[in-house]
Amino acid sequence: MGRVNETRTTCAYCGVGCGIIASPKGDVRGDPDHPANHGRLCSKGTALGETLDNSRRLLRPRMDGGNIAWDDALDEVARRFTDTIAAHGPDAVAFYVSGQLLTEDYYVANKLMKGFIGSANIDTNSRLCMASSVAGHIRAFGDDSVPGVYEDLEQADLVVLVGSNLAWCHPVLYQRLVVARESRGTRIVVIDPRRTATSEIADLQLSLKPGSDVSLFNGLLAYLHREGCVDHAWVAKHTDGFQDALAAAEAMSTIAAVAKTTGLAASDIKTFYEWFAATERTVTAFSQGVNQSSAGTDKVNAIINCHLATARIGQPGMGPFSITGQPNAMGGREVGGLANQLAAHVGFDDAAQMARVGRFWSAPAVAPRPGLKAIEMFDAVREGKIKAIWIMATNPADSLPRAGLIREALKACPFVVVSDCWDTDTTALAHMVLPAAAWSEKDGTVTNSERRISRQRPFRMPPGEAKPDWWMITEVARRMGWTDAFPYRGPADIFCEHAALSGYVNENRPFNISGLAGLSDEAYDRMEPVRWPVLPGHAHTGSGRLFGDGEFATDNGRARFIATPWRPPADSTRRDMPFMLNTGRIRDQWHTMTRTGEISRLMTHREEPFLEIHPDDAGKLGVEDGGLVRAATAHGTCILRCEIVPGQKPGEVFAPMHWSDRFCSSGPINRLVTAAHDPVSGQPELKATPARLAPVPTMWRGLLFTNTDALPSGPFYAARIPVAAGYIFELRGWEPLPKEGDLAAFVATLLGKADGVAVQDLTRGLHRFAVTARGHLQAALFLSKAPEGLPEREKVIALAEQSVTDDFLMDQLAIPTIIPAKVSPGPIVCTCLSVRASTIRQAIRDKGLRTCKEIGATLGAGTSCGSCVPEINCILRAETLIPA
Ligand code: SF4
DSSP states (O other): OOOTTOEEEEOSSOTTOOEEEEOTTOOEEEOTTOTTTTTOOOHHHHTGGGGOOOTTBOOSOEETTEEOOHHHHHHHHHHHHHHHHHHHOGGGEEEEEOTTSOHHHHHHHHHIIIIIIOOOOEEEGGGGTTHHHHHHHHHHHSSOOOOOOTHHHHHOSEEEEESOOHHHHSHHHHHHHHHHHHHHOOEEEEEOSSOOGGGGGOSEEEOOOTTOHHHHHHHHHHHHHHTTOSOHHHHHHHEEOHHHHHHHHGGGOSHHHHHHHHOOOHHHHHHHHHHHHHOSSEEEEEOHHHHSSTTHHHHHHHHHHHHHHTTOSSBTTBEEEEOOSSTTHHHHHHHTOSTTOOBTTBOSSOHHHHHHHHHHHTOSOOOOSOOOOHHHHHHHHHTTSOOEEEEESOOHHHHSSSHHHHHHHHHHOSEEEEEESBOOTTGGGOSEEEEBOOGGGOOEEEEOTTSEEEEEOOOSOOSTTOBOHHHHHHHHHHHTTOTTTOOOSSHHHHHHHHHHHHHHHOSSSSOOOGGGTTOOHHHHHHOOOEESOOBGGGBOOTTSOSSTTSOOSSTTSOEEOOOOOOOOOSSOOBTTBOEEEEEEOOTTOOTTSTTGGGOHHHHTTSOSOOEEEOHHHHHHHTOOTTOEEEEEETTEEEEEEEEEOTTSOTTEEEEESOOOTTTBTTOOGGGGSOOOBOTTTOOBOTTOEEEEEEEEOOSEEEEEEESSOOOOOSSEEEEEEEETTEEEEEEEESSOOOOHHHHHHHHHHHHTOSOSEEEEETTTTEEEEEEEETTEEEEEEEEESSSSOOOOHHHHHHHHTSBOOHHHHHHHHOOOSSOOOOOOOOOEEETTTTEEHHHHHHHHHHHOOOSHHHHHHHHOTTSSSOTTHHHHHHHHHHHHTSOO
16 A cells, blocks of 8 residues: 555556556655566666656647647647648558557547548557567467466466566566576576576577577477477367468478577577477567567467467466567557557458447548558658658657658658657657656556556646647547547546447457446546456456467467468678677666666666677677777668677677667667568567678777766767766767867867866877866866776766866866776666676675675665666676686
C-alpha cells in the first residue's frame, strides 16, 4: 500500500512493466504488490524521480516557431488534415505513434485514422521493436498472443535467451531469472553475436554470425526429429504444416551444416541441442536481436516451430516468449496501432470481422486495406505521397534507419505535427508542436510483455498548457466532424469502449477484456494489474498461460508450423565494407535520451557514445582504446570513440542507438543503418549493416565546461555530459589547433565570450581559458596537443560549484611544470552509489574480494537496485584471472 500522497503507477521505460509508488516530490520506489517486479526497480526506474524537472518541457502549442492558443492549434490541425484528405484522399495523411503512448491514447488515434479518416496509415515505433514477433505469432497461433507468463522464466530448467541482453534491457526480469537460477539451478544459454552483460550468467554462450538464428533453430528442429524428440501425437492432434517446416529445416540436417552458417563450434551446437532435447521445461525468450532483422519473422517462427514440435507451450516453465522493448508496445498491439492490424487483434484479411469493427464504431469509412509500415510511410512522405503527418511521442529524426533521409522527408512535407513533452530533433522539423503530458501526469493503462494491464496514474499536474495525447486527438476528431464518435470525458470512457470492442469481435481470440468493459470511473481508477484475457464475470484462464490445451486462434484451432528456409542478412559485407555494424541499447539510457540524457547520474554509466571493436580488428586498423574511428556505411558516416572489447567478435562492431545530434557530434547511429526490412513484418534490419572503419588521428584534446547545452561544432568530435552546474564537453580534434589569432576566435566561440582568464604554454601546446559571471565560473576550456595535459574532470566540476575570483582562477588554471599523465577513472558501474569500475578493480586487488557479495559489503556497489551486478561479476572474472 502507498502512503498518503503516494500513487501506485507504472514505470515508463521498458516492457517488463514494473509497478512503482511515487510521490509528487519525485520519490520513487518499487511497488511490492505489483506482480511484475514485487518491489524491485532497475537503475533507470530508480532514477525516474530525477526526470521530473520541467525546465525543458514544452509548455504551449507552437506553430511555425511562435506560440499559439490550443483552440487555434487544434482548429489548424483539423483543417489541414481535412483539406489534405479532401484534395488527395485519406492515404495522403498519416500518424506515426509510439510505445510510449498509453493504450487510451493509442485507441483514439487508431480509431480516428482507421475508422473515420478511412486510411490505415497509422504505424507505431514498436515497428522497430517487435513487429516480427507480432507477425510470427499471427502466422503460428492465428493471433498475436504471447503464450507465457513471467513465472515461466522462474519455473524453467532451461532458459534460452536469443538476441536478448536481458541484464541491460529488461533488468528486473533478469533479476527474477537470477534468483530462480540460484534456487533451482536453471541452465541458461545465451545466443547473441557478442558477449553482453547477460552472458555472465550463461552456462553456454553461442556467439553466432549475425542473422544466422534461423539456421540454428532449423538445425534444432531437424535434430529433435532425428533424435525422436518430436511429440508426434500432439503435433498430429494440434498442428498443421510440420512436414513442410521439417523439409525446410532439413537443409540444416547436420551439425556441420549449422556450424558452417552460424560460425559456431560443432561441439557447442551439439551441447545446446542436447540440452534443449532433454529439458522439458524450456523457455526460449527473445527480443530485438531476433526481431530487428530482415528475416525477423522467420526467426520467430523457427523458434516457435521447435516448441510446437515438442509440445512445450502454454505449460509451466515452457514456451516461446517474446519480450517487448517499450512500456506499452503490447497496448499498441491490442488497439491495432500497427498499420497491418485494424483494431482489437482484427486484421485486414477477414471482411466480416472488419465490418463488425466498423459497426461497433459506427464508422463511416473503415480502412479497406493495411496501411504503410514505418519505413514505407516515411518513404511516402519523402516522395510527396503523404502530405500531412502527426508524430506522437517519438523522435523518428533520430531513431529510424537512414535518419538523414527521414529528416529530408519531414523538411519536404507540407504539414508536420509533433506532440511531445520536450523539443527533439523531430520537433525542430515540425510546423505545429503540441505540448504533451509526461508519464508522471498521464492517466490510463499500459500492457507489459506478459499481457498484464496496469494502471498508469498521474501524481503531478501537467506544467503550462501540456495536455494528454488522448485529449488532443479527441479534440481534433471532433473538429473534423466526428463529435458523436469521440464523446470521451476521460481515459476510463476510452478504456471501457476498447474493452467492449475486444469482446464484440474476439469471441474466439485470446485478446478479450470485455470483463472490464463496464468499469465505473472509480473502479477504473482502482483497477489492479490484470493479465488478459479477462472475460465477463472476470473469468480468467486459470494459470494466465495461453494454448496449454492445444487450442489455438486459427480458423481450425490448430497451430501452424511455418517453413523457414534460412537466408543471410539482406546486405552482406563486401571487400570495401568488411565490418558488420550492430546497434542496440545500453543499461541506463532510453530511446534517443530525451528523458535519460539529462540525468547526470544515469550518464555516468556510459558518458559518451562508442563503437565496440575486437582487439584484433583494432590492432589491424591501428586504433587504440578511446581513439577516434570513422565508421562509414552506404548511408552515412560518423566519427566515434572506439572501445576495444574482447567480447565483440572480429569483423563485427557495435554502437548504441541512443545518442543524437543534441548529445554528440557523431549524431544518431541510425543515420548509418540500412533500411532493409523483413518482408512480412516490415521490421528494419537494425543489427546488420555493412560498414568500413578507418582510424582518425587526434591532433588535440579538449575539455569544455559551459552552462549552456548547445553542442559546439567544427572539425572535432564533441560529446555533451550533464553535470550538476552545467555541461562538460569532451573534445577531440582531427585538424591542428588554429594558430594564435585564429585560436582566440576559436576559443571565444567555444566559451561564448572573448575576454577572461588565460594561461598558455605554447611550447607544450597547452591552453587554459576561463570566464566568470557574478563570481562563478561561466565557462572554461582546456586544450592540449598531448594526450596528457587536461585536468581531471572532477576538478573542473568542483570549480564550477564554488565562488571564484579571477585571481583564484589564474591560480587554479596554472600549468604545473610536470604534468601527470591523465589516468581515466573509468565509468561508474553502480550509478546508485557512484562506484567506479576502477574502484572495484582496486578493491579486488588490494582487499582480495572474490564475490559480488564481498564487493557489496565493502563498497556498497550492487546493493541498491542490483542492475550493475552483471558488470561487477564481469570485472571479478577478469580481475581474478590476473595473477597476484
Ligand atoms: Fe522500469 Fe523496465 Fe527497469 Fe522495470 S525493468 S524499472 S519497467 S526500466
